[in-house]
Amino acid sequence: MGIFSKTCEYAIRSVFFIAHRTENGNKVGIKEIALGISSPEHFLAKILQDLSKKGIVKSTKGPNGGFYMDEETLQRPLADVVEAIDGNGLFVGCGLGLVSCSESKPCPLHNEFKVIRENIYKMLVSTSIKNFNEDLNLGITNLKK
């Protein structure tokens, strides 16, 4: 596996996709999202339900319904998406899985990991979804398999 779980990869890609498609108050349906980011539709539905409950994305049912993001949700850092799905295990805790690992009783990788965690956290927290969105709008970046 990579750094994120597969579920989290889908989550991030879908959030980018939704942001990209709904800037002007439009909404986008699950089928279109799943197609746009090459993910299994029903599995993604579960993920988006979750993100919706947690306020990461917005949704409405019925005709003309779908998922969307407003100014507030667009401002959120990507870290919020990652934390909603994978939790904070990537940012806190011991790299070797030791609960007792601490500054005073460090594991052999403690200090090395601190740097890496900080890098990851900084990058996920310092840029909003909207920021990433800009490159997508410019057609510079891609979300499909």
Added chain:
Amino acid sequence: MGIFSKTCEYAIRSVFFIAHRTENGNKVGIKEIALGISSPEHFLAKILQDLSKKGIVKSTKGPNGGFYMDEETLQRPLADVVEAIDGNGLFVGCGLGLVSCSESKPCPLHNEFKVIRENIYKMLVSTSIKNFNEDLNLGITNLKK
């Protein structure tokens, strides 16, 4: 989850433990290792079989047998352990799981991830198991749950 799989966490901790205990040509048995790193014994046995096949650790059967490391295996970078268990997914490939992601067709996190991957890889490749071992010998670092 953290950065590594649980299997990989056990692998790294056991390698450190074995290195620590077998510097002077001694060997150490699976029971003692499992106890020393707080891991399930039989599960760890599987992991060590694997590491042994791949030449990351050495082993002999029978009385006075056990796992050990020699000068050559101690020189190996930690990256070898990680790669043996978790593969190279942490070092290569797209952070969002996109196979088509590349320099010319990057995903939205492509450049951000490049930096992080390099950090992780550098830290894992630049220090040998023996290096980490030194702090353990000094009693500075800890491997138990």
Added chain:
DNA sequence: TAAATAAAAGATAAAAAAGTCTTTTATTAT
């Protein structure tokens, strides 16, 4: 208000990861 639409929710299923237990094989010491 009825039909259509689209997400939410629920129930399963398949695959992978993590963990346990038993049997076999290699090695050593008696």
Added chain:
DNA sequence: ATAATAAAAGACTTTTTTATCTTTTATTTA
């Protein structure tokens, strides 16, 4: 040679992750 030891190998179980399919609920439009 035989018994004891310890890893290797095999079979199996449990848990978590990933994925699929069906039913329900909310909303809109005609």
